[in-house]
Amino acid sequence: MPAYEFAMMFRAMPKSELKTCLKRVSQAIFDRGGIIKNIENLGFKPMPYKTSSHGLVHREANYFVLKVDTATQAVADLKEEYSRDVDIIRQRVYKVQDETENSACTLEEEMLPPAYREDVQKMIKIGKTQVNRFTYKFKYNSGLDYYPFQK
Amino acid sequence: MALLKSLLNRHIFYNTPRVIIPAVRLFSTDVKPAEDDAPADIENPYKKERKQCILCKLNIKPDYKNYRLLSQFQSPYTGRIYGRHITGLCKTKQEQVEAEISKAQNCAYMPYYYKDKTFLKDPKLFDPSNPVRSHRF
Numbered sequence: 001m002p003a004y005e006f007a008m009m010f011r012a013m014p015k016s017e018l019k020t021c022l023k024r025v026s027q028a029i030f031d032r033g034g035i036i037k038n039i040e041n042l043g044f045k046p047m048p049y050k051t052s053s054h055g056l057v058h059r060e061a062n063y064f065v066l067k068v069d070t071a072t073q074a075v076a077d078l079k080e081e082y083s084r085d086v087d088i089i090r091q092r093v094y095k096v097q098d099e100t101e102n103s104a105c106t107l108e109e110e111m112l113p114p115a116y117r118e119d120v121q122k123m124i125k126i127g128k129t130q131v132n133r134f135t136y137k138f139k140y141n142s143g144l145d146y147y148p149f150q151k
Numbered sequence: 152m153a154l155l156k157s158l159l160n161r162h163i164f165y166n167t168p169r170v171i172i173p174a175v176r177l178f179s180t181d182v183k184p185a186e187d188d189a190p191a192d193i194e195n196p197y198k199k200e201r202k203q204c205i206l207c208k209l210n211i212k213p214d215y216k217n218y219r220l221l222s223q224f225q226s227p228y229t230g231r232i233y234g235r236h237i238t239g240l241c242k243t244k245q246e247q248v249e250a251e252i253s254k255a256q257n258c259a260y261m262p263y264y265y266k267d268k269t270f271l272k273d274p275k276l277f278d279p280s281n282p283v284r285s286h287r288f
Contacts, residue, residue: 007258009258009259042216048260105203105208106242107204
């Protein structure tokens with residue numbers, strides 16, 4: 001089961017209601033055979049932009065991040081269910097990228113003068129295989145007995 | 152008079168017997184074999200340190216939940232993301248930062264059109280008016 005992060009924003013509500021809401025949200029995950037590894041509370045804070053959902057405009061939200069392991073098929077189902085939930089203002093699901101060993105910094109190569117940069121050298125090489133349309137001259141001895149372009 | 156003097160000098164110089172110094176130099180100690188005296192095979196001590204971008208140097212992986220860090224790459228006037236020639240990041244890190252910023256904005260952690268006013272006094276990682284490459288803004 002791949003790892004997902006559910007970034008949820010709940011509407012402003014008292015703590016007891018929030019508790020039941022979180023229970024409802026997590027129960028939906030458990031029902032589909034998912035596992036919750038962690039629930040992060042980022043706090044109640046004003047949103048950077050107002051959001052309207054379920055016929056109400058919200059300017060503050062309770063921010064939560066659920067770290068979940070669940071089947072890929074279940075994710076769309078969960079999103080659909082959460083979108084119907086009146087208490088959820090906004091929800092985003094991101095797949096967690098597996099920790100790949102970070103490659104070395106290429107800043108040194110990028111700071112070189114253009115002629116020494118690999119990508120520029122590649123471009124020059126490609127450019128040399130193309131016909132330069134600024135210097136291209138039509139040859140009249142090409143077998144055609146008429147000039148094919150507009151004069 | 153001067154001409155006479157120089158002529159006389161040259162005549163005397165060429166005809167007087169001189170001491171011939173031999174090319175061999177004499178030592179009181181034994182001469183070392185040439186192998187000991189060869190230059191040591193060491194790394195270039197003047198080699199410059201490899202340049203690294205700030206995120207690679209500190210080994211930081213940009214994350215959309217760390218929106219305070221991400222907001223440092225955002226313009227305080229327009230909320231737009233600064234380019235690579237201003238931030239001084241390597242290509243991969245710049246791409247990651249841009250992707251994570253758009254994620255954070257989508258999650259309503261970060262505003263689109265301005266920078267969060269609580270982060271305005273954060274330390275500057277780079278100087279936008281002094282870019283690596285010149286630009287027209």
